[in-house]
Amino acid sequence: GENVEQHPSTLSVQEGDSAVIKCTYSDSASNYFPWYKQELGKRPQLIIDIRSNVGEKKDQRIAVTLNKTAKHFSLHITETQPEDSAVYFCAASTNDYKLSFGAGTTVTVRA
Amino acid sequence: DVKVTQSSRYLVKRTGEKVFLECVQDMDHENMFWYRQDPGLGLRLIYFSYDVKMKEKGDIPEGYSVSREKKERFSLILESASTNQTSMYLCASSPQAGGRTDTQYFGPGTRLTVL
Numbered sequence: 001g002e003n004v005e006q007h008p009s010t011l012s013v014q015e016g017d018s019a020v021i022k023c024t025y026s027d028s029a030s031n032y033f034p035w036y037k038q039e040l041g042k043r044p045q046l047i048i049d050i051r052s053n054v055g056e057k058k059d060q061r062i063a064v065t066l067n068k069t070a071k072h073f074s075l076h077i078t079e080t081q082p083e084d085s086a087v088y089f090c091a092a093s094t095n096d097y098k099l100s101f102g103a104g105t106t107v108t109v110r111a
Numbered sequence: 112d113v114k115v116t117q118s119s120r121y122l123v124k125r126t127g128e129k130v131f132l133e134c135v136q137d138m139d140h141e142n143m144f145w146y147r148q149d150p151g152l153g154l155r156l157i158y159f160s161y162d163v164k165m166k167e168k169g170d171i172p173e174g175y176s177v178s179r180e181k182k183e184r185f186s187l188i189l190e191s192a193s194t195n196q197t198s199m200y201l202c203a204s205s206p207q208a209g210g211r212t213d214t215q216y217f218g219p220g221t222r223l224t225v226l
Contacts, residue, residue: 009151043201
């Protein structure tokens with residue numbers, strides 16, 4: 001089955017700096033790559049996703065890039081703010097409705 | 112707005128007890144999922160259902176079973192709870208979106224402690 005690895009496991013950034021989280025996947029048939037954000041005590045929520053026919057997608061301060069050849073994808077958060085502090089999960093999927101999640105990255109934004 | 116609800120936020124059970132966790136979604140989604148979330152391990156899929164009365168094992172089905180008698184409701188059953196099943200359990204649902212994997216919407220989670 002699909003194996004998704006996520007790095008780093010923790011990330012501390014100064015407010016206003018950028019944060020980058022990287023994920024690799026094993027199944028070359030994977031074609032859907034969402035990112036979820038889970039604030040403390042809350043449920044995971046989708047923040048951005050990308051399909052394999054696109055190399056990059058942006059939504060305000062967040063962007064995701066996909067390199068299908070290398071089988072890796074990354075989340076970029078620019079101009080970080082305290083409300084960006086959370087656990088972020090990457091995931092990968094083929095067309096089988098299921099998601100394989102990475103282990104998560106705890107992001108802390110220092111004021 | 113999609114709503115996924117779970118029957119309990121916190122649950123404490125004894126070893127050997129039968130435990131039922133219930134999940135209800137109100138968006139007419141075909142797919143429903145049960146995950147467990149443990150620190151450093153991410154979200155691991157226990158079971159998945161793509162239609163009423165249909166179920167498929169996920170990555171860690173041992174010690175669990177599921178039931179889906181109605182489209183909106185998906186139950187996770189621990190036949191005989193053990194201490195290693197102490198965890199956060201998350202339910203999710205998603206539409207089938209023309210055969211493509213799509214956004215999953217999560218419930219608030221049930222923190223289960225087995226003593």
